[in-house]
Amino acid sequence: MSIVVVASGKGGTGKTTIATNLAQIAGLLGEHVVYLDCDVEEPNGHLFLRPDMTKNIPVGIPVPKVDDEKCTYCGLCADICQYSAIVCIKDKVLTFPDLCHACGGCTRVCPTDAITEVERTLGVVEEGLSDNIKFIHGILNIGEAMSPPLIRAVRAEGDKEGLQIIDAPPGTSCPVITAINRADFVLLVTEPTPFGLNDLGLAIDTVRQLGLPHAVVVNRSDPDNKIARDFCRERGVDIIAEIPDDRRIAEAYSQGELIIGALPEYKETFIELFENIEELLSTAKVE
Amino acid sequence: MKEIVVISGKGGTGKTSLVAAFACLADRPVLADCDVDAADLYLVLEPHILRQEDFSGGKQAKIISERCDGCGICMEVCRFDAVKKDIHPDNPGQMKYIIDPIACEGCGVCVYFCPQKAIDFDPPINGKWFISDTRVGPMVHARLGIAEENSGKLVTLVRSEARRIAEENGHPYLLVDGPPGIGCPVIASITGADLVVVVTEPTVSGEHDLDRVHKLSSHFGVPTVVCINKHDINPEVTERIFEESRKNDMPVVGKIRYDNSFTKAQIMKSSVIEYTHGPVVEDVKETWAGILGAL
Incomplete structure (x- = not known):
């Protein structure tokens, strides 16, 4: 080849x-x-x-999806993200899939397994x-x-x-x-x-x-x-x-x-x- | 101030070549070269650099080998295939890990999970940007380092500096030389502009790419006009582009004949306006008038 x-x-x-x-x-x-x-x-x-x-x-690439039931708003996901693709404000976590590079950091760092990954085409x-x-x-x-x-x-x-x-x-x-x-x-x-x-x-x-x-x-x-x-x-x-x-x-x-x-x-x-x-x-x- | 982006x-x-020509026709323009990958406008306008700054787009991971105990967690967590493993030179029983700076996306996941805190995470310098003077007006331009990322961020920086200069000094026009394609640096070049001018050519590729770039500018809600360069190379495709543009509410503001004065002007470091008085100059002037009309 x-x-x-x-x-x-x-x-x-x-x-x-x-x-x-x-x-x-x-x-x-x-x-x-x-x-x-x-x-x-x-x-x-x-x-x-x-x-x-x-x-x-x-x-597509895998991007985060947050389960509000499991989330404790600890903010670790937002801290690890270098692309501002996930943001934690008091009692809300917002995701910006367009900015996500699919590194998987947020999913990995979440202590309550509140983040799963979904495909973005x-x-x-x-x-x-x-x-x-x-x-x-x-x-x-x-x-x-x-x-x-x-x-x-x-x-x-x-x-x-x-x-x-x-x-x-x-x-x-x-x-x-x-x-x-x-x-x-x-x-x-x-x-x-x-x-x-x-x-x-x-x-x-x-x-x-x-x-x-x-x-x-x-x-x-x-x-x-x-x-x-x-x-x-x-x-x-x-x-x-x-x-x-x-x-x-x-x-x-x-x-x-x-x-x-x-x-x-x-x-x-x-x-x-x-x-x-x-x-x-x-x-x-x-x- | 009106911002016109040429893509x-x-x-x-x-x-x-057309941005250089329009710059000679515009009333006191500011120029921005947003093709930061392969910037060429400086070859014609010969800028005198007044200010030069480093650009840093993001961070990069680097393993400090003395602190690395070879556990390999960095390699496990990296999704970009950026961590390479090798036998440690001093201790054949141990593995050594290094990060390929070209593959590294700067996500910092390895940095976070390294149990030895053995990975540095600093912003490297991956480009330069300049504010210059040229014979036609102030110009902001940049040079992205070879094989670097974050061209979109650098484009945004060049545009905002050019805007600031135009607004502070009351320049009526900002002319932006955009990058090819429809991806990240193009999106960074057109969002929020007053007008996008698409320069196309009458070839099946030109026609195909015009359609995609027009969908992009519509997606971001930027008014768009078309200029057909080298229109006489294929009159049939030129006619088709006219028809399509009419249907898509994207007026053709000008067509410019094929003329090797463009290449000759480039060799002489001139715009075509400065280089010749031939009939092609009328084509360019009409196109510029069409652009002003569309504003």
């Missing part, structure tokens, strides 16, 4: 484009592929892989098939702030074998960490603009902090692509593919088409990218 |  994550600091650099085309090409090459869309706030992979969904699993995980690719994504409920538990649930649904391709959310904070942690390899997608490279720098810092092997794909690159190459040389990271700035790619994307479907001349680019990743994966595992 | 759902639709 290998876990490859497609990530980037900046949004809109082409994570989903790279991840979906890579999944498709790996599938065509006979690989057992599981595509996991971990951008649960704005999942888009299904628009390109168009899976037939077969499963829908609600995902955050979103759903859906599973399906797109050709021979196993497709899994999470959809966060609207208004929900807590995405990491849902991302963990998406990852838990991934098979224990085959090639897992994870489409990560943008940024550098908790949702991204949850999506990339313990991966075998991280592919960082950037574009050769000041914003793209600035955020690539942050993404490199993130994967290095987690100690994960990584390389860069430059999307919308121009023929000489100097600023991206200089940047990557300076940061000591390899560029393993460059996808040119081709208006036809943008148009295919806008209609929800895979590049390798709409523009078969790019198949070779993705086959090469896939082979590069395979090679880097085997080196990373030996190390 | 997009989908990343890379042009939020930051």
Whole structure:
């Protein structure tokens, strides 16, 4: 089993484009592929892989429910809670499930067993098939702030074998960490603009902090692509593919088409990218 | 004072470039960069930092190994898989426990239940925030540390500082550059704002994400308008977005053509307004007029 994550600091650099085309090409090459869309706030992979969904699993976290009969209003639950999700005022205990991180501290600390846990739904995980690719994504409920538990649930649904391709959310904070942690390899997608490279720098810092092997794909690159190459040389990271700035790619994307479907001349680019990743994966595992 | 928050759902639709452009058109604005994960507005506005503060979002557990007797209760009570166990280097018969700072959610349950009181629980510094001067007005911005949590709290802090500056000095507008997505930092960016401007693009992803971000702003009762960037990339989807927006009481206030002046301006550390006099500037001006009309 290998876990490859497609990530980037900046949004809109082409994570989903790279991840979906890579999944498709790996599938065509006979690989057992599981595509996991971990951008649960704005999942888009299904628009390109168009899976037939077969499963829908609600995902939640355990939050406290207080039994007023048993409660002595001692306030220990409120003292241990770091998130102000449970508050004790004289003879009333109030809970704020939206703020609860499900650490279980209040339940554990309650001396009269007055607190039980009930499930609060955050979103759903859906599973399906797109050709021979196993497709899994999470959809966060609207208004929900807590995405990491849902991302963990998406990852838990991934098979224990085959090639897992994870489409990560943008940024550098908790949702991204949850999506990339313990991966075998991280592919960082950037574009050769000041914003793209600035955020690539942050993404490199993130994967290095987690100690994960990584390389860069430059999307919308121009023929000489100097600023991206200089940047990557300076940061000591390899560029393993460059996808040119081709208006036809943008148009295919806008209609929800895979590049390798709409523009078969790019198949070779993705086959090469896939082979590069395979090679880097085997080196990373030996190390 | 009116607070206008620019978000997009989908990343890379042009939020930051447009905020920089609107800043050049607005009457004495204050700026806030609330994309604290990947802040880019400073690359265009080149702020001169006047004040810098540390940010601490929450506490973090740390085992003091000299006091730890290896009972393992911390590992039992942790629900975040943050406690790791290893053979003690000095005493192979004993286990040693450490806390993975990246996995730790700062709940403090291990701290409470440790019988040896061997776990420290202090707030680490997990970011910085700044008050700066720029050529277009005051700006509040921040930098969340790598792999840190609590971006929502930092966003709330940046917004409230920017609001304070705007109100104290009688600035008519506060322009907020928001984060992508619909999660915690986005919620922290839009609650209580006067207007949300969603920058979208005519792609199936843009369309899909616009729908989700609009449901979010409706959920929190914030009036919302739409700006379609790169509208000529796919006129058919642009037309669909117009129709959907009409149905959903979310007016399209402007559409902006695809123009690589945006990228060229970025390279020159300029807004598109400062960079060119081309027709795209008219698109941006009309959009800004539409936003003012919606206020």
